[in-house]
Amino acid sequence: MTDGIDKETLFRLFETMLRIRLFEDRVVRLYPGQEMKCPVHLCIGQEAIAAGVCLHLKKEDYIFSTHRSHGHCIAKGMGLRPLAAELYGRSTGCSRGRGGSMHLTDPENGIPGTTAIVGGCIPIAVGAALSAQMKRNGRIAVAFFGDGAVEEGTFHEGLNYASLRRLPVIFVCENNFYATNSPQKARQPEVNIADRAAGYGMPGVAGDGNDVMFVHDSCREAVERARSGGGPTLLEFRTYRWKAHVGPDSDIAAGCRPAAEYEEWVRRCPLELCGQRLIKEKALTEDDIDRLTGSIEAEIDDAVEFAMNSPFPQQSEILDHVY
Amino acid sequence: MTDGIDKETLFRLFETMLRIRLFEDRVVRLYPGQEMKCPVHLCIGQEAIAAGVCLHLKKEDYIFSTHRSHGHCIAKGMGLRPLAAELYGRSTGCSRGRGGSMHLTDPENGIPGTTAIVGGCIPIAVGAALSAQMKRNGRIAVAFFGDGAVEEGTFHEGLNYASLRRLPVIFVCENNFYATNSPQKARQPEVNIADRAAGYGMPGVAGDGNDVMFVHDSCREAVERARSGGGPTLLEFRTYRWKAHVGPDSDIAAGCRPAAEYEEWVRRCPLELCGQRLIKEKALTEDDIDRLTGSIEAEIDDAVEFAMNSPFPQQSEILDHVY
Amino acid sequence: MPWTRIQADDSRRPGIFRSSHAVREISYRDAIREALSQALSMDPDVFLIGEGIDDPGGVFGTTKGLREVFGSERVMDSPIAENGMTGVAIGAAVAGMRPVLIHMRVDFLPMSMDQLINHAAKWSYMTGGRVKAPLTIRAIIGRGWGSAAQHSQSLQALFAHIPGLRVLMPASPYDAKGLLLGSIASDSPTVVIEHRWLYDQKEGVPEEAYIIPAGRGTIRREGTDISIVASSYMVYEALRAADELGKKGISAEVVDLRSVFPLDEELIIASVRKTGRLIVADTGWRSCGVSAEVAAVAAEKAHAGLKAPVRRICLPPAPTPASPALEQAYYPTFQQIAAAAGEIL
Amino acid sequence: MPWTRIQADDSRRPGIFRSSHAVREISYRDAIREALSQALSMDPDVFLIGEGIDDPGGVFGTTKGLREVFGSERVMDSPIAENGMTGVAIGAAVAGMRPVLIHMRVDFLPMSMDQLINHAAKWSYMTGGRVKAPLTIRAIIGRGWGSAAQHSQSLQALFAHIPGLRVLMPASPYDAKGLLLGSIASDSPTVVIEHRWLYDQKEGVPEEAYIIPAGRGTIRREGTDISIVASSYMVYEALRAADELGKKGISAEVVDLRSVFPLDEELIIASVRKTGRLIVADTGWRSCGVSAEVAAVAAEKAHAGLKAPVRRICLPPAPTPASPALEQAYYPTFQQIAAAAGEIL
Numbered sequence A, B: 001m002t003d004g005i006d007k008e009t010l011f012r013l014f015e016t017m018l019r020i021r022l023f024e025d026r027v028v029r030l031y032p033g034q035e036m037k038c039p040v041h042l043c044i045g046q047e048a049i050a051a052g053v054c055l056h057l058k059k060e061d062y063i064f065s066t067h068r069s070h071g072h073c074i075a076k077g078m079g080l081r082p083l084a085a086e087l088y089g090r091s092t093g094c095s096r097g098r099g100g101s102m103h104l105t106d107p108e109n110g111i112p113g114t115t116a117i118v119g120g121c122i123p124i125a126v127g128a129a130l131s132a133q134m135k136r137n138g139r140i141a142v143a144f145f146g147d148g149a150v151e152e153g154t155f156h157e158g159l160n161y162a163s164l165r166r167l168p169v170i171f172v173c174e175n176n177f178y179a180t181n182s183p184q185k186a187r188q189p190e191v192n193i194a195d196r197a198a199g200y201g202m203p204g205v206a207g208d209g210n211d212v213m214f215v216h217d218s219c220r221e222a223v224e225r226a227r228s229g230g231g232p233t234l235l236e237f238r239t240y241r242w243k244a245h246v247g248p249d250s251d252i253a254a255g256c257r258p259a260a261e262y263e264e265w266v267r268r269c270p271l272e273l274c275g276q277r278l279i280k281e282k283a284l285t286e287d288d289i290d291r292l293t294g295s296i297e298a299e300i301d302d303a304v305e306f307a308m309n310s311p312f313p314q315q316s317e318i319l320d321h322v323y
Numbered sequence C, D: 001m002p003w004t005r006i007q008a009d010d011s012r013r014p015g016i017f018r019s020s021h022a023v024r025e026i027s028y029r030d031a032i033r034e035a036l037s038q039a040l041s042m043d044p045d046v047f048l049i050g051e052g053i054d055d056p057g058g059v060f061g062t063t064k065g066l067r068e069v070f071g072s073e074r075v076m077d078s079p080i081a082e083n084g085m086t087g088v089a090i091g092a093a094v095a096g097m098r099p100v101l102i103h104m105r106v107d108f109l110p111m112s113m114d115q116l117i118n119h120a121a122k123w124s125y126m127t128g129g130r131v132k133a134p135l136t137i138r139a140i141i142g143r144g145w146g147s148a149a150q151h152s153q154s155l156q157a158l159f160a161h162i163p164g165l166r167v168l169m170p171a172s173p174y175d176a177k178g179l180l181l182g183s184i185a186s187d188s189p190t191v192v193i194e195h196r197w198l199y200d201q202k203e204g205v206p207e208e209a210y211i212i213p214a215g216r217g218t219i220r221r222e223g224t225d226i227s228i229v230a231s232s233y234m235v236y237e238a239l240r241a242a243d244e245l246g247k248k249g250i251s252a253e254v255v256d257l258r259s260v261f262p263l264d265e266e267l268i269i270a271s272v273r274k275t276g277r278l279i280v281a282d283t284g285w286r287s288c289g290v291s292a293e294v295a296a297v298a299a300e301k302a303h304a305g306l307k308a309p310v311r312r313i314c315l316p317p318a319p320t321p322a323s324p325a326l327e328q329a330y331y332p333t334f335q336q337i338a339a340a341a342g343e344i345l
């Protein structure tokens, strides 16, 4: 296959994206039932980044993420059962019902936790990389964050330290051009986010975050650099969120973002781009996709059923896990 | 005269540097008397930056500074009487004895206050520039800070906003290569501080902070840019602190910094460089310097006497000025 | 300074809401928007700034439409940079402006504690009173829907510990308008904490601008058997608890602090002396919280009048859980207040 | 985990300092250094990080020489970036390390409140207890020499308000070592606040490693007429006040909190029940401070035993002045404690 990506890899990327998409589509359908009582920040439209980055990672590598982390956790290997149960606030949830959608955890799969404070995860990922460097255990850490996080002091402090110590960490900025409803140009001067890397003495790469092959390719180098002691990299992937900042609805009619902009990005759906390519390359048929969809839907059915049948935490446990 | 600096200007720069130097030399002599009961961070060796920058500023332009601000305040026009009185904790001090050396104030001369939190003054200067922009009063703001402040999130957040809004502010980094005893290379990757400006879409200039003519020249353009709506500039002036981080003593014998490094910088004394030049250009004689020294020493005598004869604040005033 | 022309209203109105200033009932949300709109109209130095405050939602409706009226020069969006933007607001304030900095949630204020605590709160003092920082910070608290540990805190105590700051927690629309205008008019940095669950509450609110000064509480309901001192949303729970207790023939007095720093110590002491019993109901945590301060004031200054142990109704000492099952255990209601009253009567 | 092998010492040793563990007297400074050195020796996951901690001064001597022994990989200098570096420490902690993050002054911690409050304190809870953040933060407070508003605060109450954190304030060398080792051994984020004026104090300190758990206060002097509850440097002022009072035939009991969050409520209550009178002496501000919490606990749980109003000895509600003349009015001493005792006896 072209671009140095083999069919097998492309298929795995597609499968991961599809799992994320179908899971979140299910959240969209279930949410109005008002049983998933926590704010959900959906990544529909942005799946290629989670998939493209995480495919390079080993189980024991660390990822850290934000309020918008379903995709990253699924791509890193979190099971759909504990994920769904967490959204439903059950004690079988990945964070035992304490975290909800914004605080997902799976230490066995390299997910020590996610934080919904913008920019909060960046220095924490750097610290995990420091641990890896000190323990010489070969692990690397990835921080996923949005374009909004670039404005926070934590971005600056985190990148400065990572570069100073040549830590094995990759900064993955998912630039969807908005922080809530605030456009990037209302918050930042006109500088490519990736170009800020130079100020920290580290390489920066920008490109199409809806092209999973581009994501995967550009991340490979960053992973190699991190693993070989070459230090951190800043990756900026441009993409677009299809749903409102929070919740399952569209925000286009409400005038939050221009409809034309939205439509242009929907035409560039990361799954479509990848799926069409697989079909063109004859690596996949429409039927294959249907079958795959069916099996993932069944997995989701199972996860939701598991969640719904799981117990809630007991009120008497209110002080558990504080320390 | 060469370099586009006329003798008059050079003389004023020299005079300002001399006033700063002589004042701080006096602090060095008086401090062991233990009547100046506050930590003093001396700028001996760094005077050219304060002088070269402030000569461009109007009385109503704003400066903001740090724990090491005697020089900036003197250069901006603060009288030596209220300055000395503040160091002695008197109610006639520029901050009525509440601030001490680290918190100098002179709103009539465009000094709304100084802060000893590293990086703290950067966004505050940006805010003063925002006020100037909104009020269209033609003022500009200058933030003086050290190389250590570059590591703080406030540096990043301040520069991002200043550039976004094209605010009339100048960021003056006095890079003396140390934050307390910690060398720059232990805190930052090898990137010129001025080169970080590009990440914020603003011009950055680096150069010799002991050459007052260079400081003055490179600042001129930044001032013009700010006044004409062209937005902010980051200036990095390299210099060296002769005394310990805090207090009147040398820290070289204690092994805090290499003696050879110190000696090299002392050879490049900013007053010597400027004075020699003035003498060479026949704009000044050794005698003139002596006379100038004498008159500034008399001014300092007066200021110290004023301070010593001033009353302390009353204990009953302990709750004054809180709100 | 238009601010000196606004009438100060320091009445300590007794009684429940909706009873007075009868002309016109508006919501807490609209009272806030009206205060902002009037401040912007009266004084060209006032401006609003905050993350997304000019977006269609308009901070739960409290800034809605203001950008259209006053322009994006005075109703400004902001980068996501809480500490830096607090510094920017301070800088604007010391250079003659009166910024109102708006945060969607108080949980983001820990980002800006350096500028708030080390700079805003101390600027007047450090300059010997020569330079003031007239800065108002609006921050919102709330309850529920799995907002979890980082989007649900009630951090008033952190600010109320710091001399140089003032901390206000309006419970009613009338107070929301008057306290907010008062804080914009004041020369000192003030944190105004609003509760999301109050936005739809309505009350008679005068159309003209008026100011309620910091440091004045109010009696929401007179009573003789027990004092319930509360603020913000807990005033409503306290009033419901008083209803419950009333059914049992117990007469509870409900004190609304309005200002948690400075405290209206006189009002607290007088109420406790009258009733002899004290419950403090706060939206935040217990340890070193506002409830601790109120209880301490009673122990110091109304000791002789206290006939029973004080009770505090606060959040349990845990971060906020996401699960609705745990949220139910987490947030105290009027039942707990009434039960606590039962224990000490 | 070497930490389980250290002996826990939860004795509540009565009596004044220098009296017990007699073998060897060392200073508070050296006790801290010894604790750090032993932690570094015992556990390869422990490391120290902080601004300038490896410089010739070595954080007032408490880290002096440690880099030479353990290397700059484990005794690390740091950029001036308090929030970021707290995040780095948290990240290292959740990934298996036990960092000790050192600040020369507690005044710099407001820079890092976001990582402390929103992250460190909540990590265990938000992950349902699946991931711990075993982080120790050392921060120093002090008094005097015109340090002024930004270099002199005593901010323990800000941390003591936050569930998920623990806050310790050792007053003696013995406690300094045991509490610091205890916090490094613990799986929870802990803030240890040291007072600069205590560094030269000496006391008998065992050479072997030992742990004092959080939440246990101690009686420094037994008494029957009045309880003085204090922490950190104020314990010394309390002991001097007790001496003064003793001369007048008044028997004061001095309680050293050691842990300000969690509080040793049992110990406070027992003392107040015994003496019937309470003074709280804290190094910080009053409003929503540690003194408020102690007074509130007494009002809640020892009400029946309280024979007189509680008194609090704190800083006045103002930032710290630079002038030595004002500093004298600012810092409370044993005289104020003794005078307060006189008022309520």
Ligand SMILES: Cc1ncc(C[n+]2csc(CCOP(=O)(O)OP(=O)(O)O)c2C)c(N)n1
Residues within 6 Å of the ligand: A067, A068, A116, A117, A118, A119, A145, A146, A147, A148, A149, A150, A176, A178, A179, A180, A245, C051, C080, C082, C108, C111
């Ligand atoms: C420190 C902080 N400030 C503000 C918020 C409120 N907030 C939540 S998400 C968000 C926008 C973040 O934008 P971005 O980083 O681009 O991520 P995206 O939502 O686009 O994925 C904001 C402002 C927050 N959670 N934390």
Ligand SMILES: Cc1ncc(C[n+]2csc(CCOP(=O)(O)OP(=O)(O)O)c2C)c(N)n1
Residues within 6 Å of the ligand: B067, B068, B116, B117, B118, B119, B145, B146, B147, B148, B149, B150, B176, B178, B179, B180, B245, D051, D080, D082, D108, D111
């Ligand atoms: C936020 C904060 N962190 C730490 C300190 C302690 N401190 C005071 S000055 C200083 C070094 C500052 O270095 P730099 O910015 O280069 O200024 P210089 O002293 O060299 O002029 C430090 C770390 C502080 N005052 N504020």
Ligand SMILES: [Mg+2]
Residues within 6 Å of the ligand: A146, A147, A148, A174, A175, A176, A177, A178, A179, A180
């Ligand atoms: Mg975004």
Ligand SMILES: [Mg+2]
Residues within 6 Å of the ligand: B146, B147, B148, B174, B175, B176, B177, B178, B179, B180
């Ligand atoms: Mg420096």
